[in-house]
Amino acid sequence: MLSVRNVTKKYGKLLANDNINFEVNAGEISVLLGPNGAGKSTIIKCIAGLLKFQGNIYINGNGNKSLQAKRDLGYIPEMPSLYDMLTVWEHMEFIARAYSLENWKETAETFLDRFELSDKKKKLGSDLSKGMQQKLSICCGLLPRPKVILFDEPMVGLDPHAIKELKNIIMELRQEGSAILISTHMLDSVDEFWDSANIMMDGKIAARRTRNEIAGSGEDLETLFFTITEGDR
């Protein structure tokens, strides 16, 4: 379970996140929506422990900077960040060793297979296309089987097969009880599986809805998004 409590993040005078509060429960897919510059990536990076902030963030009850929290957390960045001189398989091996994983090879093979990277195992990170880098970045983030997973614009640059596979994986992870937070602009891509939505505006959570709350209202994610971000405009 992910818990974000009173998180404020400033870059100099710029208030990127203003007293953010939300939770993502185990077995829940929560989406972070909002226009450019709303502060989505910043809160994701704060949760991942990559930025300093005021407030508290808990991963399964542990402070997000603790070792146990790091063991439970998976982060897939918006821009894939790979090592030029490591092959696809070596990236998986590096993550497995760094996270001290046991019996990881079969899981790694499965992920690579699902993202059609099995025949690219010996390709160096620098030789991969942007889309392949994104696929490998996803595989690296998921290999430790994290209980809380952060996806920052995960669909960008992926081909249709990979998008379909990623959606399947996200739904499987929900079934396995993972708490999943996805930041995205592509409303269609999460429409079929989101459980809760946090819509951000100017660094704040402008609205929060659950699928159950709007189920009978005929409102969909897109209508909700435009109603909140554009108002009566």
Added chain:
Amino acid sequence: MKALLYLLITQLKNRMLALKKKPALLILYIFIALMLFLVIFVSIMMEVESTQLNFADERVIYMILGGIGLLFLGTFITTGLSTGSTLFTMSDVGLLFVAPISSKKILLYGLVSTLGKTILASFFILYQIVNLKANFGYGLKEILALYLIYVIITIVGQLLSIATYIYSNGNTKRKKVIQTVLYFFAGIFLVTTLIIQRNQQVSLYETVLRIADSSWFGYVPVGGWAVMFFKGIVEGAIFDVLLSILCFTILSILFVVFLTRGTADYYEDVLHSTEITHQKLKAAKEGKKYSQRNRKVKVKDNEYGLQKGKGASAIAYKNILEMKRKSRLVYINGYTIIASIGAAIAGYNIKGEVIGAYTVLGALLYLQFFLTAFGPFKFELAKPYIYLIPEKSIKKLLAVSINSIIKPCIDGVIIFAVLTISGGCNPLTAIFLALAYAACCALFVGMTILYQRVLGAQPNMLAKAFVGIGLIAVFLGPSIISSVIVAAMLPDALLFLSSLPFTICCILFTIIIFLLCGNMLDKVEYSEK
């Protein structure tokens, strides 16, 4: 053509208007301009003795000019064989190349635009006016001639690079022919130099000066033409000046004709180099290091996988694997070889003088001070993994630093062994100098951690030079002083131990930094820069 003219003028106008929003940059430009006027004013007012006896050997300038010309010739041809050069930016590629404008006009636009940038970028030569007047008795005319010829060889060099790329791109046979011709002429030049030296029984330096001053060198493309032009200006030989300009003009016209022949489809050929230039500029703006692989890295079966490492140590083994891919000898790379050659030359010249050996150590450490900033540490911090890995910060810091600490140990052994063999110092002194080198390099690694902890980022070169002076005073000051004191107290037979206090101080400071900044990864912010 109207569109291209509009683009050139508007870009220039907007660039100047943008200065209003960047007052610091405006002040810098005004400062540079004022300094330039001041330098010119001082040079005009400066009285220089009219007797030629006081001036330095003018042939030195010919040698430098000819050398730069030949270096540009070789470098631009080599660049042309790999990536080519470009007169364009990515916005030109995206907006101009697809626009219904003649590709010949676009080439002209690229040339004019590059010419403008080169004229501005070459201003630094004008700052040498006082220096050149005092040493060689040159006036404004000669300085402007130097400036002009530098601009000309830069532009011709870029055209040469593009032409080489277009001619050789995707054709290994042509590449080999160009390489062979290049090496052949370089070889001939070298052999000629040695023959002249042997025949005239003078030093190598004097031989090179004589070659640069010779009339036949003036006919050597680019480098020679540049010297012919400048000598013509200095000596008032108008024919030489015109002949040189004619040579450059004919060569440039040939390149332009080659580029624009037929359908003038040079777009594809400049695309690659434009992309690379764009990436380099982007990396520089973002404070990142741009690395381009020149050789294809083959993943060998026996070098596949990390093989070892668990937890934080996996980072260290990953770094070793990355180093293996860059250099087959892992810790021994181009720097080791170049530094060893430098040590061999120094050793041969200093002939066992202790001060000379310490000077070598100082020079190596000075280099290393700047090189350490670009080690794997900064690279690793620009990726999120090091922050995410569930291990203690201090363990991860040690893991990421360990190879940067081991490499100077190996480098130190090799470099100072070479220094000993070449007669630079005795083996005992070399051992302790190698230790001092390794310890000080470890301190530099510690200092990069300190920068990150205190500043939240790695400073750029200029800032590092300033911050570094302060840090060197704090860390290296006591280390050096302690060594000097010990050296003064030691008997001659034990002088080889002089560097030991320095080594101990460096190690102590390194340990203190690691202990104090051990929690750094929990405290600093991740930055993709």
